[in-house]
Amino acid sequence: MANKEDINPNTLPKHIAVIMDGNGRWAKMQGKLRTFGHESGVKAVRETVEASAELGISYLTMYAFSTENWNRPKYEINALMTLLVSTISKETKTLMDNNIRLESIGDTDALPSKCRRELEEAKQKTAGNTRMTLVLALSYSARWEITQAMKQLAHQVKQGTIQPEAIDEKTIANHLTTAGMPDPELLIRTSGEHRISNFLLWQISYAELYFTDKLWPDFRKEDLYDAIVSFQNRERRFGKTSEQLKSQS
């Protein structure tokens, strides 16, 4: 396992995105309810946020609830929403003490009102913090996000406030819920699944993908270090050749 000292502070990814997966399986392996797995996942969230801030990562985005998760059994949805409310309210002080700003992406209007209120309050309280931005993806899916961006643009074209020819990649990026954030450079998924599951499809075009078999509740700071060391050992070519990159440096 990697140590903090193995990480080169000069080539950190600016933005790390995480698909937290495996809570249900982790709980089942211990003969417990899936919801126990989610509750235990909060410790891994805390560790990841803390380690990222300590390292100097600017943005950390965590997939906490997908649009598709609304199809889960009602008891599990309720438990997840209650957990979100209690975690956000409990952790706001820690976010303030550590100068971390909370943001969210996704269709947060679909969340229960208590959850929405708690989230808005924490976002407002932490809005001036500058060390790191923690982005919670809540009721999020990339296709939902791209669809709503296209609808907004179509309206603007219809109203004549934008010409179709003027639409470029920047215009589209500015209409996504991640507008203003840098694209993730590293995407981590736990639990041995090798899928993207409708997460940040536009934004991860050039991200390095890192998969680990660890189930989310077992994810610790050292697992994050492993992912970052792996990222730092890769050659990111952005369509160029290896020789071109070497002659530039």
Ligand code: FPP
């Ligand atoms: C995926 O595991 C995990 C989730 C759908 C929820 C993640 C939420 C938390 C860790 C709770 C708190 C989070 C924050 C940011 C306050 P799964 O249920 O799909 O596991 P499985 O694939 O083993 O069934």
